[in-house]
Amino acid sequence: MLEQAGVEVVFGLPGGPILPLFEALDSSPRIRLVLAKHEEGAVFMAEGYAQAGGRLGVAVVTSGPGATHAVTATGSADSDHVPVLVLSGQVATNSFGRGPVQDSSGAGACIDTVAVFRSATKLSTAVTTIDQLPHLLQLAIRSATAPVPGAVHLSVTADVLRERTAAPTAPPVQPVLPPRPASIALARAVAALGDARHPAVLAGQGAKLSGCGPELVALADQLSAPVATTFKGKSVFPEDHPAALGVFGTAGGCVRAHELLLGDGIDLLLVVGSSMGEFSTYGWDPRLVRDRVVIQIDSDPVQLGRNFPIQFPIWSDARTTLQELLSQLPKNHVRDSLWPQGHVPSTARQWQGTSGLLKASAVVAQLSERCPDVTDLFVDNGNCFGFAGPGYRSGPDRRVHCSLNLASMGYSVPAAIGGKLATPTRSVLALVGDAAFAMTAMEIHTAVEIGAAVIWVVLNNGGNAMVANVQQLIGLSITGSMYRCPLDVAAVATALGATARVVTSLDQLGRALDEAFALSVPYVIDARVDADEVPWAVHGRVRVLAGSSDAPETAP
CATH class of the missing domain: 3.40.50.970 (Thiamin diphosphate (ThDP)-binding fold, Pyr/PP domains)
Incomplete structure (x- = not known):
């Protein structure tokens, strides 16, 4: 089933309950099994694989301490919206609560790894019969790779992993497209951008995940708007472009980005794919939104207006929205450019x-x-x-x-x-x-x-x-x-x-x-x-x- 899902690399460590899966992965002609030194390292490898490759990262760990060691890295991937699947082993169902080694079923005086992972993932559930496996694995992959991606966890019991059965013929998990921006929200944003004399852009990780770098460049050129990124958004906009301000925020902020975005010179801030958390807003600095119009684009509606009042929220994918904005904005609108002309990075x-x-x-x-x-x-x-x-x-x-x-x-x-x-x-x-x-x-x-x-x-x-x-x-x-x-x-x-x-x-x-x-x-x-x-x-x-x-x- 992992092969059918297009998985090519799995990172992990062996252990009693997970051994049948480890053996199958090791003998697979289509999946490379990478033996890590620690479960946290295995999941971080899966996170880096997903970040660089733009596809699902997979880690396999055993029950008990193997699973709990993996929680931090799993929570890291989920909080950063990186698609990662963690498969953990579990003792056999007929031994739940009887004191087996590394029991983490939650039955009796033992840890419940499914419950532990729930606050660190989009989905955490147990697979206790072979019939459950195809549906739950597809559900997990679909959840991990949704428009708002994240980490998921399946705890699979040893008796399920010991069963031999033909992989079910199932269609591959198809990506779910984010919603298109509402027409009225787009019209309002276009009008606000048209009225702005000194707009600026702050691009976050959502912009990078959507692949909207070319659209950001086109928007900067069309609006004569300077562009800053959060650190998580760094590299979505070319920093050798004359409109580039560099990073804004507590994590790696640049002086020139802060002077412009926190100053009085701009009258509209377009936030593209940033949740506007502490590090992305220089500790929720109120000057970032004070005395200016704010447009926020995000594929996760929970993030819209979460930390600051937003006049024009747009629930949609960043790239789709920017393409729509570019098609509707006037082409020859003259503005005073706030581009940081002549900036040369220090050697x-x-x-x-x-x-x-x-x-x-x-x-x-x-x-x-x-x-x-x-x-x-x-x-x-x-x-x-x-x-x-x-x-x-x-x-x-x-x-x-x-x-x-x-x-x-x-x-x-x-x-x-x-x-x-x-x-x-x-x-x-x-x-x-x-x-x-x-x-x-x-x-x-x-x-x-x-x-x-x-x-x-x-x-x-x-x-x-x-x-x-x-x-x-x-x-x-x-x-x-x-x-x-x-x-x-x-x-x-x-x-x-x-x-x-x-x-x-x-x-x-x-x-x-x-x-x-x-x-x-x-x-x-x-x-x-x-x-x-x-x-x-x-x-x-x-x-x-x-x-x-x-x-x-x-x-x-």
């Missing part, structure tokens, strides 16, 4: 300045300068966002992926492996801090075993530097956040079979990147960076954690 040498310690901002800028034009960059949680937002130039072929809503550290190490398997001809890199690397580093061995040529660039600053930065900015003492013994990331990577280099200067980093691209093997760059460098956008996070309602400054 790695400019970010580095005269500092004796390697700057993380300079590391990211050099990645931007040296990465091929066809690249997937997986960015981990923490200060990596703050440096990648302004420092890494992205676009339709230089795609950026992250896992931001649940904001689980350690995501990018395994996710990049999944991404490489989904897109083997593209260069795949991960940008990760040393504390996040420590959480999932064992998956480097998985990459070595399967020959996944991923490059991990580790910003090694001696611990949880973002937390320490926030503690300091709030006025707290920096305790418990930094390592007493810093990680030797290169030594860990070498022990796991990867090629690794320590770099402490931009020249060393350049040589390491050249070698990594030339060798095309699992490669780890241990970049020893200044722990005291604080990304500018972190100040918005500090304001929220401190409980302040004061508007943050828009210049560093």
Whole structure:
């Protein structure tokens, strides 16, 4: 049935109840089974596979701790609307409540994994008879790949997996198209855009998922409108376009995007595919919507007006809506352009300045300068966002992926492996801090075993530097956040079979990147960076954690 659904790769770990499925997957001529080192890593690989490949990611884990280990990554995929199917094993139905090893049926004094997954998925249910399996598997795949995608979970008992039966002949799951925008909503939006003198656009992940990059470019050209993205929307709009403002928000925000979107110069804000959460709005900054018309487009009606009053909500897919708007907007409407004319991103040498310690901002800028034009960059949680937002130039072929809503550290190490398997001809890199690397580093061995040529660039600053930065900015003492013994990331990577280099200067980093691209093997760059460098956008996070309602400054 998985083969019929077009599944080509499954990530997982074996265990008693799931062994029959593991054996079948291992012998399948059409499905590649990737053995991970931890269930969380397996699901993060499935998430990265889905993000890079634009199709369903699948992970298989065993019952009990195997399933509970997978919950965090599953919740991460669901909160970021990534289509992931998690199949977990379960003890046989005739042993429920009798104390079998790794019983997670919820019968008696044991955990109920179906219930545990319900708050981390769109659908979590049990399969206890072979007759249920075809329908529930199709239901799960349809739910995961719906217009508002997400993660799903099926708990399959050992007795079901032991049964042998011919796969039912069933039509493949057909994609469900999102609703078209209502005519009256479109007409109102067209009128508002026609009246605006200084419109601006904020594009989020929904814009990226819909593939509306070309429409955004056409809209920017037609409206003379500057375009900012959230970090999750980064790469939907080419950042070398003259209308590009860069990233807006707490995660990786750029000064020029904040100065324009929070200033008094614009009279209409078009929000495309963003739920307008904390990180996407610089801590729900009220200036983002104050004294201007706001149009919000989203395929999930729950997100429309969730956090701010919206005059013109449109429930539909971003690409479909933009195509309709472009066809109805007047073609030669003259406006005063707010494009950031003549902006040139800072170079790695400019970010580095005269500092004796390697700057993380300079590391990211050099990645931007040296990465091929066809690249997937997986960015981990923490200060990596703050440096990648302004420092890494992205676009339709230089795609950026992250896992931001649940904001689980350690995501990018395994996710990049999944991404490489989904897109083997593209260069795949991960940008990760040393504390996040420590959480999932064992998956480097998985990459070595399967020959996944991923490059991990580790910003090694001696611990949880973002937390320490926030503690300091709030006025707290920096305790418990930094390592007493810093990680030797290169030594860990070498022990796991990867090629690794320590770099402490931009020249060393350049040589390491050249070698990594030339060798095309699992490669780890241990970049020893200044722990005291604080990304500018972190100040918005500090304001929220401190409980302040004061508007943050828009210049560093």
